[in-house]
Amino acid sequence: MPVLNPSARPVPLSPTLAINEAIARKRREGTPVLALGFGEAGIPIHPSLTRALADAAGRGAYGPVAGSAAVRAAAAGYWDRRGLPTDPDLVVCGPGSKSLLYGLMMAIGGRIAIPSPSWVSYAAQASLTGAGAVLVPTPPGEGGVPDPARLADAVVRARTAGHPIRAVVVTLPDNPTGTLASEDGVRRLCAVAREHDLVIVSDEIYRDLVHDPARTVTSPALHAPERTVVTTALSKSLAAGGWRLGVARLPDGPFGHDLRARLLGIASELWSSAPAPMQHAAALAFTEPAELVEHVDRSRRLHAAVTRAVAGRFAAAGADVPRPEAAFYLYPDFGPLRDLLREEHGVRTGADLTALFLERYGVGVLPAGAFGEPADALRMRVATSLLYGATDEQRLAALAAPDPASLPWIAAGLDRLTEVLADLQAASGHVLSPAVA
Numbered sequence: 001m002p003v004l005n006p007s008a009r010p011v012p013l014s015p016t017l018a019i020n021e022a023i024a025r026k027r028r029e030g031t032p033v034l035a036l037g038f039g040e041a042g043i044p045i046h047p048s049l050t051r052a053l054a055d056a057a058g059r060g061a062y063g064p065v066a067g068s069a070a071v072r073a074a075a076a077g078y079w080d081r082r083g084l085p086t087d088p089d090l091v092v093c094g095p096g097s098k099s100l101l102y103g104l105m106m107a108i109g110g111r112i113a114i115p116s117p118s119w120v121s122y123a124a125q126a127s128l129t130g131a132g133a134v135l136v137p138t139p140p141g142e143g144g145v146p147d148p149a150r151l152a153d154a155v156v157r158a159r160t161a162g163h164p165i166r167a168v169v170v171t172l173p174d175n176p177t178g179t180l181a182s183e184d185g186v187r188r189l190c191a192v193a194r195e196h197d198l199v200i201v202s203d204e205i206y207r208d209l210v211h212d213p214a215r216t217v218t219s220p221a222l223h224a225p226e227r228t229v230v231t232t233a234l235s236k237s238l239a240a241g242g243w244r245l246g247v248a249r250l251p252d253g254p255f256g257h258d259l260r261a262r263l264l265g266i267a268s269e270l271w272s273s274a275p276a277p278m279q280h281a282a283a284l285a286f287t288e289p290a291e292l293v294e295h296v297d298r299s300r301r302l303h304a305a306v307t308r309a310v311a312g313r314f315a316a317a318g319a320d321v322p323r324p325e326a327a328f329y330l331y332p333d334f335g336p337l338r339d340l341l342r343e344e345h346g347v348r349t350g351a352d353l354t355a356l357f358l359e360r361y362g363v364g365v366l367p368a369g370a371f372g373e374p375a376d377a378l379r380m381r382v383a384t385s386l387l388y389g390a391t392d393e394q395r396l397a398a399l400a401a402p403d404p405a406s407l408p409w410i411a412a413g414l415d416r417l418t419e420v421l422a423d424l425q426a427a428s429g430h431v432l433s434p435a436v437a
């Protein structure tokens with residue numbers, strides 16, 4: 001009898017999606033939970049986008065593999081306005097930037113250097129390509145950009161071992177740390193990439209969510225334009241993750257054109273084209289009409305206010321918390337509480353710690369290990385955006401509030417977190433009953 005051979009290279013469910021499912025299961029069981037695990041933007045879709053989507057709902061045809069001329073021109077305009085002049089012919093649209101990143105890894109070939117910590121899917125995707133990823137730590141405060149000297153070292157070692165690294169991924173600003181690397185760090189990374197002939201894949205999906213609007217994001221495409229691919233999407237700043245729409249900007253010149261041809265070949269066999277109605281809505285989004293700019297501004301202010309409030313709670317409990325600078329993430333380190341956590345709660349690893357948060361307190365967060373860090377790192381990624389409300393009405397109120405952390409439902413989440421963190425430190429066997437739905 002033939003034996004079914006499942007994937008030769010199994011990849012487990014992505015930890016971010018898995019935590020979402022674990023939280024949903026706990027809710028179904030009737031356990032109230034505080035969902036701080038999933039990286040969803042937590043704000044409503046702007047009505048002008050839903051109107052655009054509805055207008056295009058009748059578009060059932062596949063369309064060009066690279067995306068419609070309208071969405072590519074709009075995306076080119078989006079990058080032009082950020083100081084990155086873009087040829088629409090070098091824009092490729094796909095069903096989310098996740099698919100594009102995977103397509104790019106396949107098109108580039110070879111091992112990929114990725115930051116440690118970094119977004120869960122880079123390493124998993126590199127493993128799916130068969131080549132694998134090499135984790136390169138990021139210096140303190142430089143989340144998303146591998147340490148340039150250690151990158152150079154890794155490249156030389158990989159080459160000597162016969163497994164050359166062909167590309168490096170950077171995340172600007174960064175998930176999971178919620179920080180933005182410095183211009184100097186980006187410049188030095190570009191110099192290493194040039195010296196070792198690496199492609200740079202710059203994931204700029206959080207670019208418009210830097211909390212301080214005066215701070216600019218330095219794209220490697222400014223310093224190494226001939227070798228940098230930039231990706232972004234509608235998922236984070238416009239909260240349309242479920243629409244599955246992303247775009248990639250390929251470098252100008254022979255390399256970029258060759259990469260485009262390879263990427264389109266892969267895209268044509270994997271997804272054919274991005275969904276046509278979403279492309280239509282994305283064409284509007286990337287032209288950035290005033291009401292959408294205002295919407296993103298408000299969401300940025302909301303993320304800033306709530307990440308700051310949540311960071312304060314973790315810091316008060318004795319965790320080290322890098323100051324959140326972008327998006328809706330923070331990355332507290334419970335290293336200073338290691339002894340207490342081991343003695344009182346039997347916690348030895350990051351996964352033990354996040355399991356304790358989920359099972360004992362109903363708080364869903366992700367361990368640093370999911371982001372490529374060592375198992376014993378007691379860091380965790382906390383996503384604040386699901387605190388904004390359970391309904392669109394609450395989320396809209398949060399977007400409009402001058403002090404969102406004082407809204408009753410957000411304050412209740414913050415209070416619950418304070419209780420949990422106090423109990424964790426209390427060094428007692430006493431179990432609190434979860435109080436937040």
Ligand SMILES: Cc1ncc(COP(=O)(O)O)c(C=O)c1O
Pocket residue numbers: 039095096097098099119171175203205232233234235241244245246
């Ligand atoms: C850093 C980063 N890049 C890419 C993605 C993929 O987003 P999408 O596929 O929705 O464009 C995410 C989503 O969580 C992310 O955090």
